Amino acid sequence: xxxxxxxxxxxxxxxxxxxxxxxxxxxxxxxxxxxxxxxxxxxxxxxxxxxxxxxxxxxxxxxxxxxxxxxxxxxxxxxxxxxxxxxxxxxxxxxxxxxxxxxxxxxxxxxxxxxxxxxxxxxxxxxxxxxxxxxxxxxxxxxxxxxxxxxxxxxxxxxxxxxxxxxxxxxxxxxxxxxxxxxxxxxxxxxxxxxxxxxxxxxxxxxxxxxxxxxxxxxxxxxxxxxxxxxxxxxxxxxxxxxxxxxxxxxxxxxxxxxxxxxxxxxxxxxxxxxxxxxxxxxxxxxxxxxxxxxxxxxxxxxxxxxxxxxxxxxxxxxxxxxxxxxxxxxxxx
Amino acid sequence: xxxxxxxxxxxxxxxxxxxxxxxxxxxxxxxxxxxxxxxxxxxxxxxxxxxxxxxxxxxxxxxxxxxxxxxxxxxxxxxxxxxxxxxxxxxxxxxxxxxxxxxxxxxxxxxxxxxxxxxxxxxxxxxxxxxxxxxxxxxxxxxxxxxxxxxxxxxxxxxxxxxxxxxxxxxxxxxxxxxxxxxxxxxxxxxxxxxxxxxxxxxxxxxxxxxxxxxxxxxxxxxxxxxxxxxxxxxxxxxxxxxxxxxxxxxxxxxxxxxxxxxxxxxxxxxxxxxxxxxxxxxxxxxxxxxxxxxxxxxxxxxxxxxxxxxxxxxxxxxxxxxxxxxxxxxxxx
Numbered sequence: 074x075x076x077x078x079x080x081x082x083x084x085x086x087x088x089x090x091x092x093x094x095x096x097x098x099x100x101x102x103x104x105x106x107x108x109x110x111x112x113x114x115x116x117x118x119x120x121x122x123x124x125x126x127x128x129x130x131x132x133x134x135x136x137x138x139x140x141x142x143x144x145x146x147x148x149x150x151x152x153x154x155x156x157x158x159x160x161x162x163x164x165x166x167x168x169x170x171x172x173x174x175x176x177x178x179x180x181x182x183x184x185x186x187x188x189x190x191x192x193x194x195x196x197x198x199x200x201x202x203x204x205x206x207x208x209x210x211x212x213x214x215x216x217x218x219x220x221x222x223x224x225x226x227x228x229x230x231x232x233x234x235x236x237x238x239x240x241x242x243x244x245x246x247x248x249x250x251x252x253x254x255x256x257x258x259x260x261x262x263x264x265x266x267x268x269x270x271x272x273x274x275x276x277x278x279x280x281x282x283x284x285x286x287x288x289x290x291x292x293x294x295x296x297x298x299x300x301x302x303x304x305x306x307x308x309x310x311x312x313x314x315x316x317x318x319x320x321x322x323x324x325x326x327x328x329x330x331x332x333x334x335x336x337x338x339x340x341x342x343x344x345x346x347x348x349x350x351x352x353x354x355x356x357x358x359x360x361x362x363x364x365x366x367x368x369x370x371x372x373x374x375x376x377x378x379x380x381x382x383x384x385x386x387x388x389x390x391x392x393x394x395x396x397x398x399x400x401x402x403x404x405x406x407x
Numbered sequence: 408x409x410x411x412x413x414x415x416x417x418x419x420x421x422x423x424x425x426x427x428x429x430x431x432x433x434x435x436x437x438x439x440x441x442x443x444x445x446x447x448x449x450x451x452x453x454x455x456x457x458x459x460x461x462x463x464x465x466x467x468x469x470x471x472x473x474x475x476x477x478x479x480x481x482x483x484x485x486x487x488x489x490x491x492x493x494x495x496x497x498x499x500x501x502x503x504x505x506x507x508x509x510x511x512x513x514x515x516x517x518x519x520x521x522x523x524x525x526x527x528x529x530x531x532x533x534x535x536x537x538x539x540x541x542x543x544x545x546x547x548x549x550x551x552x553x554x555x556x557x558x559x560x561x562x563x564x565x566x567x568x569x570x571x572x573x574x575x576x577x578x579x580x581x582x583x584x585x586x587x588x589x590x591x592x593x594x595x596x597x598x599x600x601x602x603x604x605x606x607x608x609x610x611x612x613x614x615x616x617x618x619x620x621x622x623x624x625x626x627x628x629x630x631x632x633x634x635x636x637x638x639x640x641x642x643x644x645x646x647x648x649x650x651x652x653x654x655x656x657x658x659x660x661x662x663x664x665x666x667x668x669x670x671x672x673x674x675x676x677x678x679x680x681x682x683x684x685x686x687x688x689x690x691x692x693x694x695x696x697x698x699x700x701x702x703x704x705x706x707x708x709x710x711x712x713x714x715x716x717x718x719x720x721x722x723x724x725x726x727x728x729x730x731x732x733x734x735x736x737x738x739x740x741x
């Protein structure tokens with residue numbers, strides 16, 4: 074899922090996302106709550122209409138940003154008090170409020186409000202974080218079920234009921250992960266995410282947590298790993314049974330000139346590409362590789378041209394989506 | 408002509424420029440000479456191939472930027488010594504060198520190297536500037552004619568011979584403008600530009616200089632006014648007989664949130680558009696107006712999303728190109 078933090082997959086017009094055949098994008102509850110505000114988006118008919126994106130949207134719970142963007146957050150049983158990274162103003166997110174915001178946005182897949190455990194965290198800390206995440210998951214579910222039909226648009230679009238996914242936490246402790254997964258499954262969500270990964274732990278550990286947690290989540294419901302990863306990682310996780318992933322890497326790296334290709338990572342700023350007339354990835358058929366050379370893309374980013382972000386992002390997203398298409402075909406054949 | 412300063416019409420992918428049906432774009436000799444360098448572009452087969460733009464390209468002579476971006480320039484009969492605005496390095500442009508650079512770029516329409524007279528300039532200053540511009544026009548023409556077939560690509564693309572246009576200077580003195588026009592016409596260029604406008608003079612004066620200069624330029628050859636203007640100005644000048652214009656206004660203003668519409672200028676940052684569900688211009692059929700609302704465009708620029716520049720620029724260019732299409736149809740009917 075391409076990440077569309079603030080109602081835009083950075084630098085890419087929606088019709089080009091459609092041309093890439095992105096099936097679903099992610100919106101960030103925390104960012105949209107702060108700007109332009111979920112009530113404004115609800116008044117305008119929801120996020121799909123606001124940003125002109127008719128395909129599905131998954132929203133995160135805001136939990137990850139509340140924790141990662143706030144030094145001064147204050148966590149209580151009821152929720153989290155935090156300060157806006159934009160203007161320092163005070164805000165409070167509870168499980169119920171996170172649901173209210175996600176419902177106002179018109180999300181198709183909402184996420185339970187969780188406490189994303191930092192890395193490293195000792196067992197006591199991970200245990201505490203797990204317990205509060207489970208209590209918040211129940212409160213999220215109760216509020217969501219009671220209000221999920223309050224979608225921001227009229228009846229004509231209300232044929233699809235949104236879903237709420239639970240999130241497995243538990244730090245890097247396999248038994249806590251297992252316990253969290255089992256207790257979430259008892260609550261019976263229509264899909265499950267593995268959260269609290271890609272928070273600084275070594276890659277081998279990420280893989281291990283995913284491998285050990287997946288068997289405890291039902292294979293006939295979507296299993297979503299949040300915030301991963303490099304192209305080879307997402308291919309590997311998909312082969313292990315992961316159905317959904319999101320990551321800012323293809324879009325953020327693109328803006329810094331890092332391209333993902335069939336030949337590995339290409340730092341397009343490198344002087345060695347100055348006269349390179351090959352496409353960014355000779356094996357890629359995307360609209361960027363079909364038309365432009367490495368020399369041109371290097372020039373654009375060197376000259377700080379805004380087109381650099383547009384073209385680099387288009388290529389990286391195409392490469393990620395192609396990677397997933399290939400894995401999907403592989404799985405179908407096996 | 409959309410302005411593509413550094414081998415990119417800022418923020419717009421080439422296939423969307425084609426979708427807008429832009430017939431020709433402008434490249435800046437000064438910028439391309441400094442970065443990535445005209446020799447690099449020649450080695451890669453010329454500017455068309457470098458930026459993947461198969462339609463015509465007009466290049467300016469570098470003169471305007473040498474004068475406007477350089478406090479420390481030194482003008483002699485032979486040419487202009489100046490410092491790079493990028494790194495302060497010393498460079499020298501003569502008429503011959505400007506031609507060499509434009510030929511290396513593979514320009515379809517090159518411009519004579521001129522001294523753009525500042526505003527205000529007294530009669531002595533304007534006279535001097537005019538005289539040197541005429542001598543440089545002759546040197547430009549001689550060098551261009553001798554070398555114009557040295558195009559950067561192979562014979563397969565060499566079927567079209569590039570053209571060199573002369574530039575009328577003369578400050579705000581009607582008799583000097585007339586004299587310059589007549590002496591350029593004696594040199595027999597395939598097209599003529601009126602330069603040294605939009606340099607700070609009042610709009611009425613711009614109009615007067617154009618009106619008084621045009622009759623001294625042959626109506627059966629392209630007449631080009633450089634560096635203008637607002638949508639109503641370009642429509643007016645076209646009705647007066649101007650065939651070509653270029654301006655950074657639609658692209659630069661777009662990046663600052665200023666949209667040109669059938670209802671006048673719209674500063675899309677304005678709070679009053681926060682919940683405005685109308686398209687940027689209800690009378691416009693461009694891909695932006697067909698899909699997005701003012702509320703969304705306001706959000707994008709407020710949130711400093713890179714997509715803001717892309718969409719605002721697409722709309723402004725569509726509006727400018729539509730303006731010219733309407734005037735062209737009017738003229739055909741009259």
